[in-house]
Amino acid sequence: xxxxxxxxxxxxxxxxxxxxxxxxxxxxxxxxxxxxxxxxxxxxxxxxxxxxxxxxxxxxxxxxxxxxxxxxxxxxxxxxxxxxxxxxxxxxxxxxxxxxxxxxxxxxxxxxxxxxxxxxxxxxxxxxxxxxxxxxxxxxxxxxxxxxxxxxxxxxxxxxxxxxxxxxxxxxxxxxxxxxxxxxxxxxxxxxxxxxxxxxxxxxxxxxxxxxxxxxxxxxxxxxxxxxxxxxxxxxxxxxxxxxxxxxxxxxxxxxxxxxxxxxxxxxxxxxxxxxxxxxxxxxxxxxxxxxx
Amino acid sequence: xxxxxxxxxxxxxxxxxxxxxxxxxxxxxxxxxxxxxxxxxxxxxxxxxxxxxxxxxxxxxxxxxxxxxxxxxxxxxxxxxxxxxxxxxxxxxxxxxxxxxxxxxxxxxxxxxxxxxxxxxxxxxxxxxxxxxxxxxxxxxxxxxxxxxxxxxxxxxxxxxxxxxxxxxxxxxxxxxxxxxxxxxxxxxxxxxxxxxxxxxxxxxxxxxxxxxxxxxxxxxxxxxxxxxxxxxxxxxxxxxxxxxxxxxxxx
Amino acid sequence: xxxxxxxxxxxxxxxxxxxxxxxxxxxxxxxxxxxxxxxxxxxxxxxxxxxxxxxxxxxxxxxxxxxxxxxxxxxxxxxxxxxxxxxxxxxxxxxxxxxxxxxxxxxxxxxxxxxxxxxxxxxxxxxxxxxxxxxxxxxxxxxxxxxxxxxxxxxxxxxxxxxxxxxxxxxxxxxxxxxxxxxxxxxxxxxxxxxxxxxxxxxxxxxxxxxxxxxxxxxxxxxxxxxxxxxxxxxxxxxxxxxxxxxxxxxxxxxxxxxxxxxxxxxxxxxxxxxxxxxxxxxxxxxxxxxxxxxxxxxxxxxxxxxxxxxxxxxxxxxxxxxxxxxxxxxxxxxxxxxxxxxxxxxxxxxxxxxxx
Numbered sequence: 062x063x064x065x066x067x068x069x070x071x072x073x074x075x076x077x078x079x080x081x082x083x084x085x086x087x088x089x090x091x092x093x094x095x096x097x098x099x100x101x102x103x104x105x106x107x108x109x110x111x112x113x114x115x116x117x118x119x120x121x122x123x124x125x126x127x128x129x130x131x132x133x134x135x136x137x138x139x140x141x142x143x144x145x146x147x148x149x150x151x152x153x154x155x156x157x158x159x160x161x162x163x164x165x166x167x168x169x170x171x172x173x174x175x176x177x178x179x180x181x182x183x184x185x186x187x188x189x190x191x192x193x194x195x196x197x198x199x200x201x202x203x204x205x206x207x208x209x210x211x212x213x214x215x216x217x218x219x220x221x222x223x224x225x226x227x228x229x230x231x232x233x234x235x236x237x238x239x240x241x242x243x244x245x246x247x248x249x250x251x252x253x254x255x256x257x258x259x260x261x262x263x264x265x266x267x268x269x270x271x272x273x274x275x276x277x278x279x280x281x282x283x284x285x286x287x288x289x290x291x292x293x294x295x296x297x298x299x300x301x302x303x304x305x306x307x308x309x310x311x312x313x314x315x316x317x318x319x320x321x322x323x324x325x326x327x328x329x330x331x332x333x334x335x336x337x338x339x340x341x342x343x344x345x346x347x348x349x350x351x352x353x354x
Numbered sequence: 355x356x357x358x359x360x361x362x363x364x365x366x367x368x369x370x371x372x373x374x375x376x377x378x379x380x381x382x383x384x385x386x387x388x389x390x391x392x393x394x395x396x397x398x399x400x401x402x403x404x405x406x407x408x409x410x411x412x413x414x415x416x417x418x419x420x421x422x423x424x425x426x427x428x429x430x431x432x433x434x435x436x437x438x439x440x441x442x443x444x445x446x447x448x449x450x451x452x453x454x455x456x457x458x459x460x461x462x463x464x465x466x467x468x469x470x471x472x473x474x475x476x477x478x479x480x481x482x483x484x485x486x487x488x489x490x491x492x493x494x495x496x497x498x499x500x501x502x503x504x505x506x507x508x509x510x511x512x513x514x515x516x517x518x519x520x521x522x523x524x525x526x527x528x529x530x531x532x533x534x535x536x537x538x539x540x541x542x543x544x545x546x547x548x549x550x551x552x553x554x555x556x557x558x559x560x561x562x563x564x565x566x567x568x569x570x571x572x573x574x575x576x577x578x579x580x581x582x583x584x585x586x587x588x589x590x591x592x593x594x595x596x597x598x599x600x601x602x603x604x605x606x
Numbered sequence: 607x608x609x610x611x612x613x614x615x616x617x618x619x620x621x622x623x624x625x626x627x628x629x630x631x632x633x634x635x636x637x638x639x640x641x642x643x644x645x646x647x648x649x650x651x652x653x654x655x656x657x658x659x660x661x662x663x664x665x666x667x668x669x670x671x672x673x674x675x676x677x678x679x680x681x682x683x684x685x686x687x688x689x690x691x692x693x694x695x696x697x698x699x700x701x702x703x704x705x706x707x708x709x710x711x712x713x714x715x716x717x718x719x720x721x722x723x724x725x726x727x728x729x730x731x732x733x734x735x736x737x738x739x740x741x742x743x744x745x746x747x748x749x750x751x752x753x754x755x756x757x758x759x760x761x762x763x764x765x766x767x768x769x770x771x772x773x774x775x776x777x778x779x780x781x782x783x784x785x786x787x788x789x790x791x792x793x794x795x796x797x798x799x800x801x802x803x804x805x806x807x808x809x810x811x812x813x814x815x816x817x818x819x820x821x822x823x824x825x826x827x828x829x830x831x832x833x834x835x836x837x838x839x840x841x842x843x844x845x846x847x848x849x850x851x852x853x854x855x856x857x858x859x860x861x862x863x864x865x866x867x868x869x870x871x872x873x874x875x876x877x878x879x880x881x882x883x884x885x886x887x888x889x890x891x892x893x894x895x896x897x898x899x900x901x902x903x904x905x906x907x908x909x910x911x912x913x914x915x916x917x918x919x920x921x922x923x924x925x926x927x928x929x930x931x932x933x934x935x936x937x938x939x940x941x942x943x944x945x946x947x948x949x950x951x952x953x954x955x956x957x958x959x960x961x962x963x
Binding site: 089161172331 | 674678723725734737738740741748861864872907911912
């Protein structure tokens with residue numbers, strides 16, 4: 062019973078990792094760059110939601126939607142104004158650029174919102190339900206349901222809408238997509254915007270659990286583990302990877318005494334490194350590795 | 355006995371057969387050209403020979419030894435050097451440094467004595483330079499010796515890549531489309547150089563090429579590939595008349 | 607513009623390209639030697655710190671700037687060096703023995719980390735080293751026997767031949783000595799076949815391999831050499847700080863080192879010095895900025911990471927060659943005046959690999 066309880070908690074936090082990882086994967090698939098600032102965008106999302114809901118006193122749903130829209134627009138312009146400039150430069154440049162951006166966001170957040178820990182009330186805060194002896198908090202339910210819904214929406218978007226299909230095409234082959242008349246640059250900015258939006262959703266869903274401060278941007282690093290485990294090119298892989306990481310973390314935390322002290326905090330990183338060493342293609346890699354010469 | 359032999363090579367990428375049962379022999383001292391339309395598997399064949407790709411089946415023999423299990427970085431020390439279709443130069447290094455890398459397999463020092471720049475290291479460096487300067491003279495690169503690759507025109511870059519391959523003192527030189535992107539004049543020069551490499555440096559050449567007039571001028575024998583299979587092989591005059599080759603190029 | 611007429615291959619191999627070089631570098635070393643006479647203890651400490659940063663920068667520059675392998679976890683090497691040094695000195699190992707041991711240990715740690723993650727390239731390597739940095743920080747916290755855990759660990763200051771590290775001039779001379787020695791070793795490695803192989807791996811792995819460079823061995827070697835330099839810097843850093851705590855060797859320190867090489871100029875050893883000076887004086891710079899900004903912003907702790915990020919972003923966007931690159935441009939401008947063309951340094955745009963299968 063305790064195990065199932067742990068797994069439920071793990072799945073909930075894993076969904077958050079998965080959502081952030083999803084952002085990595087979308088951007089990586091499209092532009093072959095990794096956005097190291099993804100976690101910081103999540104943090105911005107949480108702070109914006111705090112401002113709207115906690116300070117301005119907006120209705121939760123309205124605040125949620127507004128937050129996602131604000132961050133999505135922000136993500137769009139982040140690509141259009143800054144990141145686009147260095148497309149085509151070595152991978153290292155993008156890594157450094159996005160790390161730098163992450164620092165700017167974190168610095169900005171701590172200047173604008175301060176370094177205190179904030180919280181705001183949500184319809185889910187503090188409520189629990191009991192199902193067959195299991196205690197499940199509403200917050201966890203909201204995360205799991207929210208993730209599932211979002212996955213469905215994204216799936217429909219990429220499969221059935223014209224712009225979603227154009228995005229997939231641009232990810233497969235930029236040049237061909239460009240020749241077909243797809244505005245590739247615009248599409249890429251849009252992908253950044255979606256990634257940012259997804260991160261914002263994760264941030265708002267997460268806010269009731271961890272509360273809001275600048276340190277939640279570290280979630281981005283754990284999400285790397287999820288993305289790598291999932292194969293870094295696969296959208297379902299990111300979510301499944303996230304859930305596995307979430308569960309592993311819970312288990313390591315509970316059975317810490319049998320392993321070694323402090324393993325919980327580094328379990329995600331251990332999984333990451335082991336995956337990279339043993340099976341670098343991850344669980345769900347859809348691409349056969351062919352070296353281009 | 356042939357210097358180099360490819361035996362029944364097959365390789366597939368995700369179900370697509372890039373090469374199917376390809377065999378041929380190259381004799382010492384000849385210029386052996388592989389032709390074929392785009393996607394015929396020519397570059398794949400080179401990548402199999404230089405061990406970047408592992409063939410699904412088949413063997414490669416060089417000087418009578420099976421080299422199909424040799425590690426990719428050991429190929430050059432056996433005496434097989436290559437150039438690349440899309441130029442793989444060390445962009446942020448000078449021409450001289452690029453060529454010196456061609457001497458990498460002859461280095462006798464390790465990083466421990468290099469750390470202190472011992473006389474042995476210095477002597478080695480001098481020897482490498484001697485050979486490199488020979489090649490620089492051979493291919494008329496004196497003018498560009500200390501220029502970064504970044505700033506060089508395309509024709510010169512191709513030349514540098516050829517020079518770098520020559521610096522490894524190879525027995526066989528694999529040239530992947532050496533004339534692509536060159537002006538007529540540069541292609542002419544290349545023709546002379548290839549002849550010189552063959553006659554003066556005594557290096558056997560296997561070449562992938564599209565420019566048929568150039569091919570006919572320098573090749574001793576030609577192999578035509580299409581869809582990963584051998585279409586024809588023989589003397590340039592024979593290939594010119596081959597019905598299958600004509601069909602593949604003209605589209606029936 | 608100076609034209610050098612080469613009459614001997616040795617002129618390409620030698621460290622100094624011409625007499626002018628020898629003169630100016632000689633002057634620089636004299637100035638550095640005279641430094642304790644010219645400035646007070648506080649600034650001497652700052653310059654010692656810059657020397658330490660520069661040594662670590664050399665380490666990261668060899669790995670990232672020359673071999674093209676990005677590491678976001680170099681603080682771990684600093685930590686390994688620092689803790690090893692402190693541990694050895696605490697257990698009575700003399701300084702002249704402990705330093706070589708530190709170098710060897712960090713070399714081995716570098717190789718041990720390098721070998722398993724060799725197969726990773728680009729982004730994956732960056733992510734893996736980032737994770738390693740966190741794991742290392744954790745090991746420093748939990749391995750109490752060796753590191754003193756969260757309580758921290760005092761670093762004994764060695765005294766020998768009547769010299770003490772408590773004296774800032776002595777410490778400065780030690781740092782300067784190790785910096786010059788590191789610089790010479792780095793130059794020697796980079797002008798030899800090993801260094802060229804590193805550059806080859808950076809610019810084209812496939813061509814490097816076809817020329818006989820064993821990618822695995824050279825990448826591991828680069829990691830190990832880089833680790834050794836950074837470990838040495840860590841040992842000196844231990845003396846500079848005086849008291850080790852695990853949270854010193856965090857991700858921020860790793861990124862500071864990366865900032866150092868980006869700002870200084872990727873792929874140049876000059877750049878490590880420029881970068882170290884910049885990073886070393888950054889806190890002062892920020893302090894000055896604070897004074898000029900309105901107090902509600904100036905007093906915020908978030909200002910430092912923000913400026914840090916801003917500098918990084920601006921350099922990546924507008925001067926990817928760093929201070930050294932800018933210096934070269936300025937030099938060339940005056941040498942070629944009035945014929946200098948902006949296009950000389952124009953980057954060639956490379957587009958993303960579109961033909962992915």
